[in-house]
Amino acid sequence: MRSNTLAARAWFASDRWSRWLAAGVVLAAFSGCQDMYDQPRYEPFEASTFFEDGASSRPLVAGTVPRTDPRNLPDVPDRNLLLTGLKDGLPSRSAPFPVDQAVLERGQGRYRIYCAPCHGEVGDGKGIIVQRGFTPPPSYHDDRLREAPLGHFFQVISEGHGAMYSFAARIAPQDRWAVASYIRALQLSQNAKVSDLPPEDQGQLQEASK
Numbered sequence: 001m002r003s004n005t006l007a008a009r010a011w012f013a014s015d016r017w018s019r020w021l022a023a024g025v026v027l028a029a030f031s032g033c034q035d036m037y038d039q040p041r042y043e044p045f046e047a048s049t050f051f052e053d054g055a056s057s058r059p060l061v062a063g064t065v066p067r068t069d070p071r072n073l074p075d076v077p078d079r080n081l082l083l084t085g086l087k088d089g090l091p092s093r094s095a096p097f098p099v100d101q102a103v104l105e106r107g108q109g110r111y112r113i114y115c116a117p118c119h120g121e122v123g124d125g126k127g128i129i130v131q132r133g134f135t136p137p138p139s140y141h142d143d144r145l146r147e148a149p150l151g152h153f154f155q156v157i158s159e160g161h162g163a164m165y166s167f168a169a170r171i172a173p174q175d176r177w178a179v180a181s182y183i184r185a186l187q188l189s190q191n192a193k194v195s196d197l198p199p200e201d202q203g204q205l206q207e208a209s210k
């Protein structure tokens with residue numbers, strides 16, 4: 001009996017009991033999380049006996065406007081191409097609208113926000129998130145991706161690809177084309193030959209390197 005009391009005193013004198021208490025609190029907290037995780041809920045579009053129409057998903061409230069409001073899409077000759085990236089059922093080689101400096105600048109801005117953290121500023125696949133351990137994406141300067149049609153980039157942004165998630169909810173279709181076009185510009189920038197430059201610039205380059 002006496003030795004038990006001593007043992008109990010020693011136990012409380014050490015801070016071991018407070019560690020057990022902390023462990024207990026943590027366990028209790030986590031078992032709470034588990035209950036929340038397992039709480040009764042419906043999967044999207046699951047059947048339900050609660051509503052008269054037998055569906056758990058409720059119809060949209062009248063006047064609801066989709067986030068990609070079709071009225072905000074640019075007026076292009078081939079709307080299907082704008083939204084799917086496909087031309088005659090295959091990834092398109094060109095954008096659904098002319099690509100000018102303004103489109104490339106828009107693409108650059110969106111690329112820096114949404115893609116560069118993983119793909120890197122020049123598209124070599126060595127962005128900051130990858131440096132911290134995320135799955136490395138392929139470089140855009142690999143032959144396969146240099147030869148891939150523009151529509152492939154549009155589709156990857158829209159649908160995601162392997163470990164990469166979809167950006168459809170974040171980037172409007174016309175901006176996805178702008179990003180795809182900017183990637184093409186990045187690819188050119190990393191594989192440019194002197195002979196690609198207009199003659200006057202070639203001359204300037206030769207002057208500068210003398």
Ligand code: HEC
Pocket residue numbers: 111114115116117118119129134135136137138152153156157161162163164165167171179180
């Ligand atoms: C969170 C990191 C991350 C972000 C952000 C990201 N990607 Fe990716 N991306 C990846 C990874 C990882 C892969 C490789 C996926 C695989 O093959 O499993 C990939 C692959 C790709 C590919 C190659 C597809 C192929 O054919 O192999 C393209 C093109 C691409 N991404 C474009 C983009 C664009 C454009 C953006 C911005 C709108 C973007 N990614 C944003 C991680 C990311």
